[in-house]
Amino acid sequence: MAINIKKLANEPELLASGHRACVGCTGTTILRQVLRASGPNTVVSFATGCMEVVTTIYPYTAWRVPYIHNAFENSAATISGVETAYRALLKKGKINKKINFIAFGGDGGTYDIGLQSLSGALERGHNFLYICYDNEAYMNTGIQRSGATPRGAATSTTPAGKVIPGKPQKRKDLTAIIAGHHIPYVAQASPHNFIDLMKKVQKALSIDGPAFMNVLMPCPRGWRFPEPEGIDIARHAVETCFWPLYEVENGVYKINYIPKKKEPLENWLKRQGRFKHLFTTQNRHIIDELQAEVDKDWEELKNRAGVE
Amino acid sequence: MAKNLLALTGNDAGAYAVKQVQPDVAAVFPITPQTELMHKVAEYVADGVIDTELITVESEHSAMSATVGAAAGGARTFTATAANGFALMWEIVYIASSLRLPIVMALINRALSAPINIHGDHSDSMGGRDTGWVQLYSEGAQEVYDNIIQAYRIAEHKDVLLPVMATFDGFIISHTTEIVDTLTDEVVRKFVGEYKPAYSLLDIDHPITVGPLDLYDWYFEHKRSQIEATKHAKRVILEVADEFYKLTGRRYGYFDDYRVDDAEAVIVVLGSAAGTTKCVVDKMRKDGKKVGVLKLRVFRPFPAEELADALKDVPVVGVLDRAVSFGGWGGPVFNELRSAMYNLERRPEVVNYYYGLGGRDINTEQIEETFNTLLEIAETGKVKERFGYIGLRE
Known part of the structure; x- marks a missing residue:
């Protein structure tokens, strides 16, 4: 699937400026990339979270496509209702347009509280795309740990304490969990590689049935890095293989980008204040553990994709 | 038809x-x-x-x-x-x-x-x-x-x-x-x-x-x-x-009042128990006892004025609640109904009974006994118990 960037760049912006995202937020960048790829015939459902809060402060809305926010844990269930209404009204001839359905949720709303509703909607086979914007913690409520927070990261509920240095547990592999639903399309993407991300959105929307994308969303407030660096931090995460770009299409794994030389994870961690406390003699072992986990996961992914 | x-x-x-x-x-x-x-x-x-x-x-x-x-x-x-x-x-x-x-x-x-x-x-x-x-x-x-x-x-x-x-x-x-x-x-x-x-x-x-x-x-x-x-x-x-x-030909409103007009005691109830209460009303009326029942159909929005008007001439009202408002002053229906009657010139006595929790049966004898208590209040003007239970082991 080819993307005509020139043409897409001239399409009207579907997420209006004037929203209230933080300086340096990569979330709204992701939203704009997704909407550029989906086009205007798209209905969006949103879980409670940063992107919901900053785009719809009544009486204003940044959304130029139909949008619904229901609650925190039910973005997928909500879009499943809208999509079912669409099929019902299509059948009755009350609607005749092709409409895309995209549900968004942050990592809190997807990895944690919304996992059940997402799993149910995927299993039921609704024709929709779910996009998780993964900033690896509950950023909207003040940087609390989630199931997506990496081991060792300092958050408000896993602070870098004298006894417990950040989050003790490994993050869960949500993309793999979703792939376990054997839906037609599952992918990981990053906003730094926007062509890859937009291609994946278009592919996901062209497929009949449920699709899922997990998109890394560096957060300057939560990860503690200078505001201009978000997109480069995302690129860097991909270079370390901490966030591989890959897709699972009808069960077939494909890695979309293989770094020529895997960047040491340490170099990526060093750029983020949330990992600062790991760079001490006492905590150094956590960096080694993280590196070992990334290496193991990367090898497993390569095996699944049949890459040497 | x-x-x-x-x-x-x-x-x-x-x-x-x-x-x-x-x-x-x-x-x-x-x-x-x-x-x-x-x-x-x-x-x-x-x-x-x-x-x-x-x-x-x-x-x-x-x-x-x-x-x-x-x-x-x-x-x-x-x-x-x-x-x-x-x-x-x-x-x-x-x-x-x-x-x-x-x-x-x-x-x-x-x-x-x-x-x-x-x-x-x-x-x-x-x-x-x-x-x-x-x-x-x-x-x-x-x-x-x-x-x-x-x-x-x-x-x-x-x-x-x-x-x-x-x-x-x-x-x-x-x-x-x-x-x-x-x-x-x-x-x-x-x-x-x-x-x-x-x-x-x-x-x-x-x-x-x-x-x-x-x-x-x-x-x-x-x-x-x-x-x-x-x-x-x-x-x-x-x-x-x-x-x-x-x-x-089936008439619906906020509630259905049955033999309430000249009643000395009325039970207010909602749901299935209303039918049982109607049977008891018919039986007791035959015995010359002036009782009636008001079955509430619409609880939200609460028809406060209409209920107050329907019950304004009734000396004693017994409200049956099938849900507990823990720590509250009586059950939900009692609470709202009694409040609705506050501005009446002559306020009826209103008492409250919890019944039927967890599906506990309520039978005609129990309802008759409840009516008799209400009639006794009407006669004596004395409320021994504002809050009671029907069909409960003590």
């Missing part, structure tokens, strides 16, 4: 109404004693009797979430639940009314856990009395059928746009077969009419934002408009009832 009489359980009667309304979308999740209602709806769909799209969700929370999505997408919707299922969907129940979505739900009354109990009491719906939904209670299968059909007209009225729950007692009504006088599919479909929402997420050329962040600068005004909508609902409930009467 030619009658089309069917033998239906309460659940079957509900499903039959749903079949005739033929909503666009219905969300399905099992919980006793609601399951049979949705089984029947699923059968109608599987056999192609209706073209309703079912969403077979993984929880009640998702049932209400998907129903909200479907209703915001301009579909006519239905779902059903009970007790813990209702408790699980609670968050979204409040959102449904606040987003002004005209969803219709059957709530088959069942006691809330713990201890776990599958039988009928009103702890579920009474717990949800402030969620912004219209609440219609049913005495039997006929009322289940009639209320669900009327619910669509009330919910979808342009001045209302609020969800409506039609409730009925678990097992006592849901699993009891009664004779139900039904309308034809065509008549029901004509009565509910075609659903044409003013706004829809699927009106892709006119994008709307549903459910924005609404802080202290606007939230209050939006709640006020919701309050006004519930006032409109009060008017519309009667308008719809009038139309329904012309169609069926």
Whole structure:
């Protein structure tokens, strides 16, 4: 699937400026990339979270496509209702347009509280795309740990304490969990590689049935890095293989980008204040553990994709 | 009028109404004693009797979430639940009314856990009395059928746009077969009419934002408009009832007062126990005792003025509550009814009884005994016990 960037760049912006995202937020960048790829015939459902809060402060809305926010844990269930209404009204001839359905949720709303509703909607086979914007913690409520927070990261509920240095547990592999639903399309993407991300959105929307994308969303407030660096931090995460770009299409794994030389994870961690406390003699072992986990996961992914 | 009489359980009667309304979308999740209602709806769909799209969700929370999505997408919707299922969907129940979505739900009354109990009491719906939904209670299968059909007209009225729950007692009504006088599919479909929402997420050329962040600068005004909508609902409930009467000869209002006019003691009750109480009233009237019963059909919006007016000449009122307001001053019906009578020139004595929790049976002897206590209060002017229990081991 080819993307005509020139043409897409001239399409009207579907997420209006004037929203209230933080300086340096990569979330709204992701939203704009997704909407550029989906086009205007798209209905969006949103879980409670940063992107919901900053785009719809009544009486204003940044959304130029139909949008619904229901609650925190039910973005997928909500879009499943809208999509079912669409099929019902299509059948009755009350609607005749092709409409895309995209549900968004942050990592809190997807990895944690919304996992059940997402799993149910995927299993039921609704024709929709779910996009998780993964900033690896509950950023909207003040940087609390989630199931997506990496081991060792300092958050408000896993602070870098004298006894417990950040989050003790490994993050869960949500993309793999979703792939376990054997839906037609599952992918990981990053906003730094926007062509890859937009291609994946278009592919996901062209497929009949449920699709899922997990998109890394560096957060300057939560990860503690200078505001201009978000997109480069995302690129860097991909270079370390901490966030591989890959897709699972009808069960077939494909890695979309293989770094020529895997960047040491340490170099990526060093750029983020949330990992600062790991760079001490006492905590150094956590960096080694993280590196070992990334290496193991990367090898497993390569095996699944049949890459040497 | 030619009658089309069917033998239906309460659940079957509900499903039959749903079949005739033929909503666009219905969300399905099992919980006793609601399951049979949705089984029947699923059968109608599987056999192609209706073209309703079912969403077979993984929880009640998702049932209400998907129903909200479907209703915001301009579909006519239905779902059903009970007790813990209702408790699980609670968050979204409040959102449904606040987003002004005209969803219709059957709530088959069942006691809330713990201890776990599958039988009928009103702890579920009474717990949800402030969620912004219209609440219609049913005495039997006929009322289940009639209320669900009327619910669509009330919910979808342009001045209302609020969800409506039609409730009925678990097992006592849901699993009891009664004779139900039904309308034809065509008549029901004509009565509910075609659903044409003013706004829809699927009106892709006119994008709307549903459910924005609404802080202290606007939230209050939006709640006020919701309050006004519930006032409109009060008017519309009667308008719809009038139309329904012309169609069926069955008259509905906020409540049904039976032999109340010259009564010295009246029991106020809702749901299935109203029928039992009527029997007792007839028997006691034969014995020359002036008793009556007021069956409350609409608990939300609460018909305060009308109730006060209906009971203003009654010396003693006994309110039967099938749900506890723990730590409150009496049960929910007692509390609201007594407050409604505060401005009457001559206030009746009002006493309160808890009964039937967890599906505990209430029988004619117990009701007669309760009436006798009320008559004694009427005679002596003395209230020995403001709050009592019926059918409880001490």
